[in-house]
Structure formats: structure tokens, C-alpha cells
Amino acid sequence: MEETGKAEEYKAELIYGLNDRPPLRETIFAALQHLLAIFVAIITPPLIIAGALKLDIETTSFLVSMALFVSGISTFIQCKRVGCIGTGLLCIQGTSFSFIGPIISAGLTGGLPVVFGACMAASSVEMVISRLLKYTRKIITPLVSGIVVTLIGMSLIKVGIIACGGGAMAQTDGTFGSFRNVGLAALVLVSIIFFNRNSNRYLRMSSIVIGLIIGYIVAWSIGMVDFSTVQNYGGFNIPVPFKYGIAFDFSAFIALGLVYLITAIEAYGDITANSLISGEPVEGKVFIKRASGGILADGFNSMLAGAFSSFPNSVFAQNNGMIQLTGVASRYVGYYIAGFLILLGLFPAVGLVFSLMPEPVLGGATLLMFGTVASAGIRIISAQRIDRKATLVMALSFSLGLSVELVPEILCQLPDSLKNIFSSGITTGGVTAILANALIRIEE
Known part of the structure; x- marks a missing residue:
């Protein structure tokens, strides 16, 4: 009611x-x-x-x-x-x-x-x-x-x-982490934060778009955008089913299936x-x-x-x-x-x-977006009662999930089929969370 x-x-x-x-x-x-x-x-x-x-x-x-x-x-x-x-x-x-x-x-x-x-x-x-x-x-x-x-x-x-x-390209040509790249990403990030905290709701709603536009213009002005690589901007994109073909991989199916499971909820x-x-x-x-x-x-x-x-x-x-x-x-x-x-x-x-x-322009925006995703998850967790069981479930899930992200070599002795499934921290941590939440029993 x-x-x-x-x-x-x-x-x-x-x-x-x-x-x-x-x-x-x-x-x-x-x-x-x-x-x-x-x-x-x-x-x-x-x-x-x-x-x-x-x-x-x-x-x-x-x-x-x-x-x-x-x-x-x-x-x-x-x-x-x-x-x-x-x-x-x-x-x-x-x-x-x-x-x-x-x-x-x-x-x-x-x-x-x-x-x-x-x-x-x-x-x-x-x-x-x-x-x-x-x-x-x-x-x-x-x-x-x-x-x-x-x-x-x-x-x-x-x-x-x-x-x-x-x-990835910058990691191979020696320009990764240069002042130009990091500075451009920082400019986009700061611009988004500046407009997002504005009291004007339209500026706030448009903060990411504005940040990307500012970054794009600055990148173009310093020669990081080359429009000459594109021969033609006209015409139509005709949607073509299965344009790149399809193939099946069981480990990819498992990893994506888990995310679909969470997405449903x-x-x-x-x-x-x-x-x-x-x-x-x-x-x-x-x-x-x-x-x-x-x-x-x-x-x-x-x-x-x-x-x-x-x-x-x-x-x-x-x-x-x-x-x-x-x-x-x-x-x-x-x-x-x-x-x-x-x-x-x-x-x-x-x-x-x-x-x-340029990737630094996109990176400045996505870094904040991904941090927002993580903070949304923390808000969901904080809304629950954090008892001993919940603490154990979180400890196991984050430990195992982040371990394979930070040190992927830990899986090097596993068969390729298992390695491909559990190489994703999301899959490893997600499966751990489901099993731990279902199996751990604690009498308070």
C-alpha cells in the first residue's frame, strides 16, 4: 500500500x-x-x-x-x-x-x-x-x-x-603516459566535473558531451585528429545481419552469461x-x-x-x-x-x-564513468545489512575477482578452457559471490 x-x-x-x-x-x-x-x-x-x-x-x-x-x-x-x-x-x-x-x-x-x-x-x-x-x-x-x-x-x-x-598503440610506440596524452585526459575529466557540479540542470545533463567536445577541439588544435584519413563522410550505413560472421566459444558464453544474469536483476x-x-x-x-x-x-x-x-x-x-x-x-x-x-x-x-x-579524450570521460559504475555497486551493497556472512561473501568475491585482474599469471597452470572462463575478474568474483552467498551459513 x-x-x-x-x-x-x-x-x-x-x-x-x-x-x-x-x-x-x-x-x-x-x-x-x-x-x-x-x-x-x-x-x-x-x-x-x-x-x-x-x-x-x-x-x-x-x-x-x-x-x-x-x-x-x-x-x-x-x-x-x-x-x-x-x-x-x-x-x-x-x-x-x-x-x-x-x-x-x-x-x-x-x-x-x-x-x-x-x-x-x-x-x-x-x-x-x-x-x-x-x-x-x-x-x-x-x-x-x-x-x-x-x-x-x-x-x-x-x-x-x-x-x-x-x-594500446601508445604502449608500443613509446608515447604512452606522455604529458600531452595525460594532460588531454585530465582536461576532459576536469571539464566534466566542472559542468556536472553546476546548478544549471541542462549543463549538468550535458556535462559529458561538453567535456568530450572540449577535449576533441583541443586535440584537433594540437594535431591529434587527422580528418584526412577518412575518404568519404557521405552515404548511408545499410545494416547487414551477420556482417562479420558468428562463431561460438564456450568460455566466452559462460563469462557473458553471468553478466546477462546480473543485468536481468x-x-x-x-x-x-x-x-x-x-x-x-x-x-x-x-x-x-x-x-x-x-x-x-x-x-x-x-x-x-x-x-x-x-x-x-x-x-x-x-x-x-x-x-x-x-x-x-x-x-x-x-x-x-x-x-x-x-x-x-x-x-x-x-x-x-x-x-x-583520440583515446585520451575518451579515456578522460570513461575513467569517471567506470568509477561511477563501481560507486553504484558500493551504494547497492551499503543499502544491505552487512553482517558476518555478508563480510565473508564480499571478502571472498573481491579477493578472488581482483586477484585474477591484477595477477592473471595465477591461472597459467590451468587448462585453456578454464583459464579463458576465469581470466575475467567479473566472472570469477561473480561466481564466487553467488556460491558463497548460497552456501555460507552463520548462526548469529
Whole structure:
């Protein structure tokens, strides 16, 4: 009853409810604000993955374009609710940061075919969970989710700091960690912090975009951006299913499957928050139908992403805050957001411009983003009761998870199949958290 009362309070504060149709001008304005909040978050994972796998500009550009294109389709499915797939809420989806670590590991061993094959196969984990929601919530508790989210952020900080130093190429040509690279990354980082702490909500929402623009302009002015490497900015990107082929690798499947497991639980929380601030029920048959449909869409859209040369999608929590800021919860706004994303994805110029972004510029932003991911996990953990059992579960999970990240050589005597599975700190720490939480029994 208390949750129902909160939902009614939020509903009273809305300007436009879930099924209202705002005037065109207000709809477009609200859609552009959402787009501003998610654009960088959508394009960043493919840029990071492409940099780690040393892909060429054309491939990187295509991956960025497909990330935008698939995010548009995914958002439309979530907002529209196609059959039993989707929430029917103003629920935005985009490329997920959580999968970056396992994807890079899979890509380094088997290339893009293994990445997309594993992403598609492992998405079935989340789709199955959507049908068994009440049971999986007993296994993946908030404590386990918090540990895994923290490990995801901590593991990715290494990727961020390498980008700040100049990336993998700089490590080979002797320029890694140069004043130019580190200074540029620091400029972006400081710019984002400066605008994020501003009292003007529009500057705050745009802080990452502004920071990247400042860094890009400075990088161009000092000769770090070479537009001459691109022969043509025109034309259209035609989405081609399975453009890079697909292959299957069991160790990559296990690593990604675990992240899909955690993503399902995170999606449940995000959908609950979305439903609440939209003035909709957060319990009962209607809500369970929405939640299970949203998680099913999470998995289905990630499978779709793999087919179209993109990476797994997840529900974006930041857009829940945008609904509160604008007072617009209309799912019809989501159709416009989806349309904008699809259009951006069809023009190769968008992907090419961002593919030319120097790694230190991207690193300055992602370092902060990954730290934010880790802090989000800590917040989830801190909301739980930290008793002796929880302390032991955290100690085991962080010790084993971070050990293989910091000293990967510890696995050198294992068979390759096991080494590939447990080389990811997210997988090792996540499996440890699930097993320790289930098996450790302490009488207080």
C-alpha cells in the first residue's frame, strides 16, 4: 500500500502521464533531452572495445553506427511492447558498459565472430530469467548484484586509465603516459566535473558531451585528429545481419552469461523505478507482466544487437531521472527517441567523427564513468545489512575477482578452457559471490 501511495504521488507531479500524447514541439524537446543524456553512453562501449581490439576506422565507425541503430530499435520495442516483449513504459535501452570486459577478452582470443556469437547465445540466459523472475531473485540478491556491479566498475577502470595514457598503440610506440596524452585526459575529466557540479540542470545533463567536445577541439588544435584519413563522410550505413560472421566459444558464453544474469536483476530494479516515477503500479499482475516483458526485451534486443554487429543492450537508469526532471512519462516520447537513434545510426558520418576521437579524450570521460559504475555497486551493497556472512561473501568475491585482474599469471597452470572462463575478474568474483552467498551459513 505504501508503494501504491508513492506511485500516486509521482503521478500527480507528472505533466504528461504514460499514455498521454504531448504536443509535437514538447515531445521533440523531451526526446532531445533524453537523447543528450544517453548518446555518449551508447557510443562509448563500441569505441572502447574497438580500441582494445585495434580495429580500423571503418570497422569502428560501423560498430558505432550499429550501436545507435540497434539502440533505436530496442527502445521502440521497450516503449511499444510488441506482444509479450517490452515494458510499455518510457524505457530507454542502449549499449551496456557491463559487458565490455568479457567482450574484449573474447575478441582478443577469437575476434568479432566469437564476440557476436557469444553475445547472441548468452542472451538466452536473460530471456530464460525473465520467465523465472521470482526464483532468480532469491539467488541473485542485492548483495550479489552490488558485488558484481562494483567488480565491473573496478575491472573497467584499467581500460579507462590505459585510454588516458594514449591506448594500446601508445604502449608500443613509446608515447604512452606522455604529458600531452595525460594532460588531454585530465582536461576532459576536469571539464566534466566542472559542468556536472553546476546548478544549471541542462549543463549538468550535458556535462559529458561538453567535456568530450572540449577535449576533441583541443586535440584537433594540437594535431591529434587527422580528418584526412577518412575518404568519404557521405552515404548511408545499410545494416547487414551477420556482417562479420558468428562463431561460438564456450568460455566466452559462460563469462557473458553471468553478466546477462546480473543485468536481468539490474533491469528489474530499473523497471521498478521507472514504473514508480511514471505513476504506475510496482506490484501485482500488471507490474510483473511489465517487468518480465522488459527483461525479456533486454535479452531479445541483445540477441538482435549481436545479429546486427552491435553489443548487448540494457535498460538505461539515467533516463528515469530525466522523466522526473521533465515531468514527461509519455511512452510516445520513446518513439521519437527511437527514431532519432535509428536515423543517427544510418549516417556513417556520425560514426566516423567519433571513431577519430583520440583515446585520451575518451579515456578522460570513461575513467569517471567506470568509477561511477563501481560507486553504484558500493551504494547497492551499503543499502544491505552487512553482517558476518555478508563480510565473508564480499571478502571472498573481491579477493578472488581482483586477484585474477591484477595477477592473471595465477591461472597459467590451468587448462585453456578454464583459464579463458576465469581470466575475467567479473566472472570469477561473480561466481564466487553467488556460491558463497548460497552456501555460507552463520548462526548469529
